[in-house]
Amino acid sequence: MKKLMNNVNAYVDELLDGLVAAHPHLERVPGTQVVVRKQLADKVALVSGGGSGHEPAHAGFVGTGMLDAAVAGEVFTSPTPDQVLSAIRAVHRGKGVLLVIKNYTGDVLNFEMAAELAEAEGIPVAKVIVNDDVAVDGSTYTVGRRGIAGTVFVHKVAGAAAEAGASLDEVQRIAQKVIDNTHSMGMALAPCTVPASGRPSFELGEDEMEIGMGIHGEPGTHRAPLAPVSDVVNTLLERIFAHTPAKPGDEVAVLVNGLGATPLSELYIANRAISEQLAARGVRVYRTLVGEYMTSLEMAGFSISLLRLDDELIPWLDAPTDAPAW
Amino acid sequence: MKKLMNNVNAYVDELLDGLVAAHPHLERVPGTQVVVRKQLADKVALVSGGGSGHEPAHAGFVGTGMLDAAVAGEVFTSPTPDQVLSAIRAVHRGKGVLLVIKNYTGDVLNFEMAAELAEAEGIPVAKVIVNDDVAVDGSTYTVGRRGIAGTVFVHKVAGAAAEAGASLDEVQRIAQKVIDNTHSMGMALAPCTVPASGRPSFELGEDEMEIGMGIHGEPGTHRAPLAPVSDVVNTLLERIFAHTPAKPGDEVAVLVNGLGATPLSELYIANRAISEQLAARGVRVYRTLVGEYMTSLEMAGFSISLLRLDDELIPWLDAPTDAPAW
Amino acid sequence: MQPLTAEAFVRVMDAYAQVLAEFRDVLNELDNRIGDGDHGTNMARGFSAVAEKLKASQPTTPAAGCQTVAMTLLGTVGGASGPLYSTAFLKLSAAWNGRADVDEEALRGGVAAALEGIMARGRAAVGDKTMVDVWTAVQRELQTEQPLDAQRAVEAAAAAALATKPLTARKGRAAYLGDRSQGTVDPGSLSSALWFAELFAAMSEGVVKPQWDLSAL
């Protein structure tokens, strides 16, 4: 394991220090792994978070018009409820707090417990659960789909609505609308190594790729021989279009998300195929994001997220934000 | 070699297609590997470029207030003069063109020949040569220092001055001032693989790192056993401070640049050490950029660049830009 | 069965922390096969903090001890198992409130309440290949066998853990594996069975704790 770090046990603590040092409009809630905006507005507050190792998610999305706080767990481990509660307390300004939770049992349970504790303190808390990953979606189990990179669209759109003064109910409705219209799927070429374990999260042959890979190395639909990226894009889009409500003539936002080690050049090559294939499907691309938004340490691979847009969502998507990673 | 691509010979062509598809304010000059702003302003034009494989450099820095055109060579190979000439012709609006060249023999020669051809056509061309890499700087050879990630500061500051209407001489002077005040040094943990060759650019043992690594895998000062990142940062800053004019009390901009495969979390951990060590040296950090600005495909590692600031440079550094990668 | 005093409860938790340190890699390995490989790390981190907290706070009742366990787990474990074990101990604490020690009847009520809490929080049913399978097995023993045979209860817990092996996970991270989750014992079931072994051994002399054949997990 080759990593730029000092102490494996201080990995999250040190990265959060380095993050607030780089972004002076952010600060840590002392004694916690919570990053908040220094200037809080008198509005509904948005809190998200999850395990670390997905940087810039989520602290990189804290800023005007996006999140008010991000809670960082250990690498790939959901944060504890007391941490989430600290975040809720730190950002609540009397208008209530929306929790944006990715659909993992650990995340859901820890955020839910924090919500109960906060409500016991009289803080109105609403929540939405993001489940954009169409790779795992079957009737054989009942946990539902995972939340992956499409979560960033929820932060952006709901954050902009909150910044503009929408009520907690309204922000929750808009966030849920984004979730209902966001569908993602990823793939991986090479694993990552969790610092505490020091071992690669999985093994893939030199000519293999994993289709449907989650952001913690959870497997997806199948393992397949390495293929040209245009074919890979086709596989991912086929499955996304089995779920997205986007039809010919609709407008979408596209997120081409790198998992960590994949060069931007390759993401652009993928985006070329994506834009061609969306055009062939008659879907119009309103806006495209290409880069690293929700990573898996140094995993190689990428995911595609589509958000179907309408006249309500577009202005919030385009609204200004000073979140460093948008 | 595991890459998201279709055809090794179309690597650059396809990535440029994907890039302009993602960024609608950019377009390609037809039949070339040149990316330009669609809306050109009536001002001094800035052109930069070099081999591909350093994305987002340089096309990601094309936009209002930064570059007007970026010329992309084959992966790690300087572009040819006819390509550079196409860029110059495409963006010249009667006020002259500044070429921002990284100090490699190939880049210098090809850009210089293009400049001569453009001047023969009556286009006033000025140039600056960026040589921020303090890793290689000795009296035994006469090629001077290499140009690496600090180049981005030149694009930003000189681009902002040009956007504000400065003359060609003035933009050149400001660019040169940035160069004189920018010093960088990098290191690598793992090599990259040029698509056309399919082989790793160098080999490093499981416990080794290369200090002073260039952005094409050129070696630097020495190979050393893997060390805590705070020690690595100390090594790089020691050498940078042997060259930078920054003194205690001065203000600097800091660029913590990932080489491709290094997770953002690790860059933040590095930035924590950097900000502590700069504070210990009495140097004030005016602004910090952390992320991938000039990469080496999927090389693992990072570089630090310091730009010493003054009252003239700060406003240009902070001026708005719509370049996607700033 | 001898009633569990506050001191005995602290000893149970201390012994359990040691067992978890021993089983950390085993639990991680099971979780690695069908989850994200951190169940051992999570549990060892949480319960070593619990053991220290209990030593420092010296609870005077089992209920107070359970309250400390619940709060400590809440702030140290994270993941899916953190809130679930925390909920279990919170429910035990509520069930045992006001008692100096825990007799068989109190245990019956406590385990039923804890299981209800785990199920309410995690929404898993028996057979979903989670710790619910083990807690349910113990709860059934407590319902059907009165007075309880502690040795049988320990063995029922172990058997329930082993019985998760062929199942397809329907809750938690392992569920994303679908059929590929078959053939591995659920790590949370094993960690629960390990706890019941310590608990019953403390409440009944001569209980023989199960020998785990690691290659059979």
Add this chain to the structure above:
Amino acid sequence: MQPLTAEAFVRVMDAYAQVLAEFRDVLNELDNRIGDGDHGTNMARGFSAVAEKLKASQPTTPAAGCQTVAMTLLGTVGGASGPLYSTAFLKLSAAWNGRADVDEEALRGGVAAALEGIMARGRAAVGDKTMVDVWTAVQRELQTEQPLDAQRAVEAAAAAALATKPLTARKGRAAYLGDRSQGTVDPGSLSSALWFAELFAAMSEGVVKPQWDLSAL
């Protein structure tokens, strides 16, 4: 020495393109050791384009042929070697302007002009471990030996290329290696020596081209 006609020039460039295809991996390997490993790819790409262009354009004078070579290299090679070889052929073209063929005197003037062009552009001196070393050796032969012994010139070029091996590079990418650039023949010197071998062989019957011992490079 027999004067070089336009047709002979085209044949030289065609033969050279084939030699470069054969030596591509060797040149890449040398460049890999002390540069970025692309000199063979760059040269093979550029001169195969040159061979095609010349076949298509059928130049009527060596000067016109050199002009085509220069312009083609300019748009296909890139890197350091592209502008340098392009400059060399541009200077040859200027020096041979108006001539139907190239005799020894024209060759002398052409090589001197080309070398001057390479040095003006690349700012390298003899001994800096670049192609300048090879062009200088040939230019010296042309200056000092009149009439020229083509075989000696070919051998002088090869010897100059081999003589770069122990040198420390002071120009080009290899210079960043400092002392670590010692012990490898400069790839641009080898590619230049290969060209002179083709050129002189075409201008003088019976010239024996050097045998390269790859393990000695």
